[in-house]
Amino acid sequence: MRRKTRQIHVGNVLIGGDAPVAVQSMTTMYTRDVDASVAQIIRLEEVGCELVRVAVPEKLDALALGEIKRRIHIPLIADIHYQPDLALIAIEQGVDAVRINPGNLLPDKETGQQFDSFRTIVEAAKRADVAMRIGVNSGSIDALERGAAMRKVSMKRLADGTLQRTDPAEERRREREALTERMVAKALEYCGWADSLGYTNYKVSLKSSNVLTAVEAYRKFSAASDVPLHLGITEAGTLVTGAVKSSIGFALLLADGIGDTIRVSLTAEPEEEIPVAYEILRSLDLRQRGVTFVSCPSCGRVEIDVMTIANEVERRLTKVQTPIQVAVMGCVVNGPGESQDADIGLSGGRGKGVIYKKGQYFKTVPEDQFLDAVLREVAAILPEHEARLVYNPDDEHGPVSAGRTRKGGIPTQTADAMAAASASPKTHTTHGIPLTIVTPESDEE
Ligand code: SF4
Numbered sequence: 328m329r330r331k332t333r334q335i336h337v338g339n340v341l342i343g344g345d346a347p348v349a350v351q352s353m354t355t356m357y358t359r360d361v362d363a364s365v366a367q368i369i370r371l372e373e374v375g376c377e378l379v380r381v382a383v384p385e386k387l388d389a390l391a392l393g394e395i396k397r398r399i400h401i402p403l404i405a406d407i408h409y410q411p412d413l414a415l416i417a418i419e420q421g422v423d424a425v426r427i428n429p430g431n432l433l434p435d436k437e438t439g440q441q442f443d444s445f446r447t448i449v450e451a452a453k454r455a456d457v458a459m460r461i462g463v464n465s466g467s468i469d470a471l472e473r474g475a476a477m478r479k480v481s482m483k484r485l486a487d488g489t490l491q492r493t494d495p496a497e498e499r500r501r502e503r504e505a506l507t508e509r510m511v512a513k514a515l516e517y518c519g520w521a522d523s524l525g526y527t528n529y530k531v532s533l534k535s536s537n538v539l540t541a542v543e544a545y546r547k548f549s550a551a552s553d554v555p556l557h558l559g560i561t562e563a564g565t566l567v568t569g570a571v572k573s574s575i576g577f578a579l580l581l582a583d584g585i586g587d588t589i590r591v592s593l594t595a596e597p598e599e600e601i602p603v604a605y606e607i608l609r610s611l612d613l614r615q616r617g618v619t620f621v622s623c624p625s626c627g628r629v630e631i632d633v634m635t636i637a638n639e640v641e642r643r644l645t646k647v648q649t650p651i652q653v654a655v656m657g658c659v660v661n662g663p664g665e666s667q668d669a670d671i672g673l674s675g676g677r678g679k680g681v682i683y684k685k686g687q688y689f690k691t692v693p694e695d696q697f698l699d700a701v702l703r704e705v706a707a708i709l710p711e712h713e714a715r716l717v718y719n720p721d722d723e724h725g726p727v728s729a730g731r732t733r734k735g736g737i738p739t740q741t742a743d744a745m746a747a748a749s750a751s752p753k754t755h756t757t758h759g760i761p762l763t764i765v766t767p768e769s770d771e772e
Contacts, residue, residue, distance in 0.1 A: 335458055353380040375617065378401060379404065389416035461518065566599060657675045
């Protein structure tokens, strides 16, 4: 059950309330390089990115935002640190939202107050109907305050008056508690600033590179406020590390109904973030967009080159938006069952495979036609505009599999020797116990 937050809008995308959890990413270049920024954003749009954030480090970058905005189709969010002037230029340039951390804004030049810098941005955002993300990161909580809070909890005094270090896990838990309380207090303070200015079109993020810290901070904030939340595990890591950390953090929160937008941060091309985000949302039944892909991990029973074919099929289906299920399975043990559950399924056999369509046997194809056959049948069940993205009859899809069946992967001499050996079971001894080598029957996965 989604937690009901108050609804805001970033451009034409609704955030919070009954709106679906929105998927966001961030570009990787200076926005002054307009062509490269636009090209990357268009690639992000094609795979389902719904909001895009761009870093705006200098005035030159802020001045490029209008041109980028004119050439893309999804809301543009300017990420500003320190300089209120850059936020004001971004708003003038027509961005849909600005992301700021009020805690690191330079103070107003006249009054010396951070609040006044914040107020100037909020007033411009109100006039232009621009949204805002108030971002608090664990790393930006004042180092001295964090240190003091943590020192308090790192030792405990025993009954005899001696000091003893608390156990490391307990210490980390208490450090998290102190840090997340500080993060949430800061976020609520900044929300109070916005509310006092009559501005409500904002969301909040409470990021940390530590999964449990982020989860705890979001949970605490969510218990105290109905402001919509943007979820992120910051500096999460490379493709595998980042995907795992984001999946764990987001799943813990989204399963509790917390989270209105998400960004999976990866040290990878941003286009790689979007499929991970949708996979998380599909797994939790929060979004149905795109292909639910099922493939077997492969094992000693594999009859086809399932790794190559599965990866290639999945890669070629990343632009599909229609919710469908596609399966690629390596052998007859679990292949037919999973393939029949899918809209289009391929179940491998020796040198050939069976294509299932909507649960029914469709046809048998040789291994060098797997990719072509699967893509053709997937395209056949998609709307026309998506079918063109998946399968163009004029394209040469070619064989993707080198036919690395189990037998094919074994050098001929060894395969022949094994065949001869299996024809006449032999008895060996090991530790004095007779051991008969037999050819196993098929087994469960
Ligand atoms: S037994 Fe399962 S994992 Fe192994 S090849 Fe067959 S379907 Fe794949």
